[in-house]
Amino acid sequence: MRTIPDRDTLARLCLLSNGILKTGSHGTGRVIEYRAAGGTGALYHLELYVVCGDLPDLDAGVYHYGAHDHSLRRLREGDYRATLAEATGAEPSIVEAPAVLVATSTFWRNAWKYQGRAYRHVYWDLGTTLSNLLAVAASSELPAQVVMGFSEAEINRLLGVDGERESAVCLVALGRDSAPIAAAPAVPPLDAPTRPISAREIVFPAITAMHAASSLASGDEAATWRAGRLQRALPEPATDLIPLQPLGAEAIPDAPIEAVIRRRRSTRNYAVDVPAPFAACSTLLERSCQGVAIDCLDPAGGPLSEQYLIANNVEGLAQGTYVLHPGRRALEPLAAGNMRAAAARLASGQSYAADAAVNVYYLADLDPILERYGNRGYRVAQLEAAIFAGKLHLAAHALDLGAVGSTSLDDEAIRFFSPHAAGKSYMFVIVFGARSKRPA
Numbered sequence: 339m340r341t342i343p344d345r346d347t348l349a350r351l352c353l354l355s356n357g358i359l360k361t362g363s364h365g366t367g368r369v370i371e372y373r374a375a376g377g378t379g380a381l382y383h384l385e386l387y388v389v390c391g392d393l394p395d396l397d398a399g400v401y402h403y404g405a406h407d408h409s410l411r412r413l414r415e416g417d418y419r420a421t422l423a424e425a426t427g428a429e430p431s432i433v434e435a436p437a438v439l440v441a442t443s444t445f446w447r448n449a450w451k452y453q454g455r456a457y458r459h460v461y462w463d464l465g466t467t468l469s470n471l472l473a474v475a476a477s478s479e480l481p482a483q484v485v486m487g488f489s490e491a492e493i494n495r496l497l498g499v500d501g502e503r504e505s506a507v508c509l510v511a512l513g514r515d516s517a518p519i520a521a522a523p524a525v526p527p528l529d530a531p532t533r534p535i536s537a538r539e540i541v542f543p544a545i546t547a548m549h550a551a552s553s554l555a556s557g558d559e560a561a562t563w564r565a566g567r568l569q570r571a572l573p574e575p576a577t578d579l580i581p582l583q584p585l586g587a588e589a590i591p592d593a594p595i596e597a598v599i600r601r602r603r604s605t606r607n608y609a610v611d612v613p614a615p616f617a618a619c620s621t622l623l624e625r626s627c628q629g630v631a632i633d634c635l636d637p638a639g640g641p642l643s644e645q646y647l648i649a650n651n652v653e654g655l656a657q658g659t660y661v662l663h664p665g666r667r668a669l670e671p672l673a674a675g676n677m678r679a680a681a682a683r684l685a686s687g688q689s690y691a692a693d694a695a696v697n698v699y700y701l702a703d704l705d706p707i708l709e710r711y712g713n714r715g716y717r718v719a720q721l722e723a724a725i726f727a728g729k730l731h732l733a734a735h736a737l738d739l740g741a742v743g744s745t746s747l748d749d750e751a752i753r754f755f756s757p758h759a760a761g762k763s764y765m766f767v768i769v770f771g772a773r774s775k776r777p778a
């Protein structure tokens with residue numbers, strides 16, 4: 339089977355995942371660029387590169403995607419896919435891919451504001467970007483698989499990035515072609531000029547140390563790392579469950595994904611008194627956490643994190659906290675009562691969490707994940723939760739609701755959902771509900 343993307347498809351994927359969709363102006367005269375996916379602090383530290391063989395209308399090469407002018411610039415000429423195959427330990431989706439997207443993070447672009455915390459923002463923001471990318475690929479009927487098992491040094495050398503200031507953080511295999519790939523040309527150093535991003539840069543050693551300590555040294559190591567995917571034993575419910583009641587396919591709006599992505603924004607004003615319909619809430623929860631195609635995960639192996647809810651205002655659902663049982667398509671009630679004040683406190687004092695209909699916390703038991711995947715498992719657990727939340731964000735807009743990813747007080751969130759959540763770690767939170775034009 340051959341599915342080969344062309345230049346238009348690549349352009350659509352880049353634009354709708356990491357591109358600039360429109361510009362506007364701030365009261366101060368500053369130009370605001372609206373990106374396709376949400377990102378912490380709107381700091382956009384991710385870059386996309388394309389590594390491809392000869393495509394119908396694009397020559398084989400290594401390209402950088404410039405979001406500022408929506409263009410590909412060729413960094414290397416020739417087919418370098420064998421270098422990717424080598425660096426991933428012959429990951430099958432890469433070996434068969436006519437084109438591969440590589441995402442990098444330039445850590446400083448987020449760390450100047452968030453310091454060492456920027457490291458997990460890499461995988462949060464990568465998740466929101468990939469949720470767009472995977473949805474667009476699916477709408478183009480283009481096979482797409484996220485690859486987290488690769489040797490950083492080999493990929494960074496190919497892209498001409500240093501691995502400390504900017505490093506590859508994931509690959510996405512695009513399309514399928516069974517034709518064998520040719521041996522790759524040599525990879526001489528690249529010296530592409532880049533514009534300075536600030537007058538000076540500070541290295542946050544926690545970021546470089548964590549990244550290096552969770553890197554893989556070779557393709558062989560990558561192959562061993564991804565083999566034997568974790569099978570998560572999903573916890574048994576302790577009380578009677580409330581079955582989800584998702585919308586039937588006929589009731590789901592069929593807006594094209596491009597329109598949904600263009601409509602998506604981070605919603606901070608919610609209509610406090612307008613309940614979210616239970617059917618919409620059920621649809622968002624059920625549809626957003628289906629298995630994601632990541633090389634090291636078994637799509638049927640169960641999600642790495644569990645979803646804990648604060649329900650502030652959902653039609654037919656008592657106010658309180660719940661945990662989702664995705665396999666049983668049901669919610670388990672944990673505690674009843676009005677938790678709006680606690681929701682705002684947990685979301686670092688941000689009132690939108692109190693005003694929105696639902697807060698969804700993704701919490702993971704990291705022990706089995708780290709045991710199986712080493713400390714690279716932290717990257718995967720963050721990323722999977724962020725992709726689920728990114729899908730939920732898009733789905734909320736498809737159903738005419740608003741949503742926003744948020745920051746939270748890690749340990750307090752665990753205490754709040756305990757004893758059920760005891761021992762787990764905070765991965766991500768997203769809130770959603772009916773939008774309002776004005777602050778509540």
Ligand SMILES: Cc1cc2nc3c(=O)[nH]c(=O)nc-3n(C[C@H](O)[C@H](O)[C@H](O)COP(=O)(O)O)c2cc1C
Pocket residue numbers: 372373374375376377378379380462463466602603604605606688742743744745746
């Ligand atoms: C992981 C994540 C965490 C975020 N945390 C907050 C937050 O704590 N408070 C907030 O107001 N916005 C938060 N945002 C929203 C971003 O500020 C927003 O995505 C960015 O400004 C771009 O705007 P847009 O999403 O409307 O395109 C978060 C977004 C993401 C993806």
